Amino acid sequence: MDKNLFIAKNVIIQGITGGQGSFHAKAMKAAGTNVVAGTSPNKAGEVVDDIPVYVTVNDIMKDHSVDISVIFVPAPFAKAAILESITAKVPLIICITEGIPIHDMLHIKQRIVGxxxxxxxxxxxxxxxxxxxxxxxxxxGMGLAGSVGIVSRSGTLTYEAMAGLTARGIGQKYVIGIGGDPVRGTGFIECLDLFENDPDVTSIVMIGEIGGTDEIAAAEHIKNNITKPVYGYIAGHHAPAGVQLGHAGAILGSDDESASSKTARLTEASVRMSDSIVQLTQSVK
Amino acid sequence: MKLLEYEAKTILRNAKIPVPNAVVITRDFTPELKLPVVLKSQVPIGGRGKLGGIVIVDAPEDITPTIDTLFDLPIRGYLPNAILAEEKLAIKNEYYFSIVINKSQATIELVAHKNGGVEVEANDHDSFLHVTLNHRNAEQAGEQLAEYLDLPGQSFVLQDLIENTYKCFVKNDATLLEINPLVLTTQNKLVAGDCKMEVDNSAAFRHPEWDFEDKPANANFVVLDNQGTVATIANGAGLAMATVDAVATAGMRPANFLDIGGGASAASVLTAFERIMEFPNIQAIVINIFAGITRCDEVARAIISAKSHITTLPPLFIRLAGTNFEAAAELLAVENISILATLDECLSAAKEVSNG
Known part of the structure; x- marks a missing residue:
């Protein structure tokens, strides 16, 4: 991932007239994000907090260049919304929506590759x-500009880590939530590389959880490619096998997917692992 | 959701995947049966044959008593609502055949093994055949499978099987479709002996036809230990997991995982308290909220309301942080409910009132 992908540019919001979309469009704008437009299937021509509403991403592109799309479209329509942005070659697509069917994500992943x-x-x-x-x-409001890169599968643990660091006066360059679904876009490895290659980043915080084996692959990657200090925590040490805990991806199948096995593999890769989220934020130097 | 065998096999039959001739017996209705017949208890438990859940009946006088026995036989705590009565297959060989989602590669994959049946897990990990499937490569995958299973004469049959199971997998939003054993009969027919199928709860919106015995589990409230002494309430799946971890690490028995979700409202928090009160041994409730979208004052109102509605509420140990914290602190102070600064403080205090 190129670090310039994230720097202030033209941002659109797909699903801007829904409850979540309109609320967060305002919050993003208030935080200084350059939100230039939004989409909604039936409300073209309206405005949300002075942001013009269009039907499609292509319609927006007739009036604005688009660098980033943030998607709040409900799950049944999210696949079409993501594909719309892929087709329109939007460089960065961030999908907030929860509950997208896994087969839709398989389809999207095939389209993302290439x-x-x-x-x-x-x-x-x-x-x-x-x-x-x-x-x-x-x-x-809970962040502080600085030099830590945070990547996490969990939303609230991302906030905890960020606020914990901020409370200690340690700022963050990037705070990235990659999401709790089993099949997702960007993973740990791409974010670790982003942090490694950005000279502004001095240390890395990585928060994983049970389910899947991405943290194991990340451990291997850290061993061979990451030179900056990495601090880690895996949630779900006391999770029962075979039961989904909140996130669609947080389900313990094989032993590889357990918190203890991931913790062990990351420790082997010289990641400074913590037993709790509090300990994690206190351990970062 | 995990489908029962008879539910999965109905889907297979509709997808033109060969299954044994069968009828379903319910507690109220037994159709006419052709002997010999295999009676299979419909419970979501693997290896039920070894636990008495599968019985072959040859004599007409044994039918009714066997059915009665099966309906009354709990298998790992499950009593069946249905019994599947199938023709007895003349088995020449048993293979393992499944379609799965490879999450890290984001692909659909065929997994097969020469030695199927209940002992499939004993096979060496590396001896399974894995083939990535798409909607165009059934022919080639069928050839590969025929070669691997050493069934050169069945190449076309296997191509059809792969094509039909792949289509069935996609069409039904399946996350697992496992045919084990895939039976080769003495007449050289390939038939699905047993079938395990799981479908994606998230896709329920486009499957109005879904009506299975298993209902979507509530992933946000999970019972961990019915005899647990400390209940947990948190927001966000990760924080809820981390809270359970912290309670257990502190040497107490967490009873539950509970994620009240982003944007949790007073009503949803109140419901959470009611669920927790169903546990018999709760001595402390640890509440760990980090409000991003959630608002602390909403949670505080719910806590106050729960305290007034539920008279037997065990002691609460509350850590709140984030959006609208000050408003929440004021509300709780009026009611003399204290907030602790950190989760660690909650845990030490909870430990004093619980017996561990």
Whole structure:
């Protein structure tokens, strides 16, 4: 991922007239994000907080260039919304929507590979660059501009980590929620590389959870490619097997997917692992 | 949702995947049966054959008593609502055949093994065949499978099987379709001996036809330990998991996982308290809220309301942070409900009142 993807540019909101979309459009704008337009199937011509509403992304592109789309469209229509942005070659697509069917995500992943868009999410809180850009629902008041890169599958643990660091006076360059679904766009590895390659970032916080094996792949990647200090925590040490805990992706299948096995593999990769989220924010230097 | 065998096989039959001739027996109705017949208890438990859940009946006088026995036989705590009565297959060989989602590759994959049946897990991990499927490569995958299973004469049959199961998998928003065993009969027919199928709850909106015995589980409230002594309430799946972890690490028994969700309202928090009161041994409730979208004052109102409605409420240990914290602190102060600064403080205090 190119770090310039996230820097203040023209942002649109797909699903801007819904409850979530309109609320967060205002919050993003208030935080200084350059929200130029939004989409809604039946409300073209209206405005939300002075932001003009169009039917499609293509319609917006007749009037504005679009660099980033943040999607709040309800799950049954989210696949079409994401594909619309991929087709329109929007460079960065951030999908907040929760509950998208996994088969829809398989289809989208095939389209992302070989396309020119980066997808973050779905089922994620988005991205915050404190003091720079708010792309999603991460509360910007809790951030502090600085040099830590945070990447997490969980929304609230992202906020905890960010607020915990802010309370200690440690600022963040990137706060990225990659989402709680089993099949998602950007993963840990792309974010770790972003942090490694950005000279502004001095240390990395990585928060995983049970289910899937992405943290194991990330451990391998850290061992071979990441030189900056990484601090980590895996949620769900006391999760029962085979039961979904909130997130669609948080389900413990094989032993590999457990918190203890992921913690062990990350420790082997020299990640400084913590037993709790509080300990994690206190451990960061 | 996990489908029962008879539900899955109905879907297979409609998708032109060969299944044994069968009828379903309910508690109220037994259709006419052709002997010999295999009676299979419809419970969501693997290995039920070894637990007495599958019985072959040869004599007409054994039919009714066997059905009665099966309906009354709990298998790992499950009593069946239905019994599947199938023709007895003349088995020459048993294979393992499944379609799964490879999450890390974001692909649909065929997984097969020469040795199917209940002992499939004993097979060496590396000896399974894995083929990535798409809507165009059934022919090639069928050839590969025929070669792997050493069934050169069945290449076309396997191509059809793969094509039909793949289509069935996609059309039904399945996350697992496992045919084990895939039976080769003495007449060289390939038939789905048993079938395990799981479908994606998130896709329910486009499947009005879904009406299975299993209902979508509430992923936001999960019972961890019925005898647990400490209940947890948190917002966000990650924070809820982290709260359970912290309670257990502090040496107490967490009873539940509960994510009241982003934007949690007073009503949803009150419902959460009511659920928690159903546990018999709760001595403390740990509330851990980090409000991003959620508002602390909403949660505070719910806590106050729960305190006045539920007289037997165990002691609450509350950590609140984030949006509208000050308003919440004021509300709770009026009611003499204290907020603790950190989760750690909540845990130490909870430990004093609970017996661990």
């Amino acid at each position: 396309g020119s868009s980066v997808l973050i999410g779905p089922n994620c809180p988005g991205v915050l660059l404190p003091g720079v850009n708010k792309l999603g629902i991460i509360p910007s």
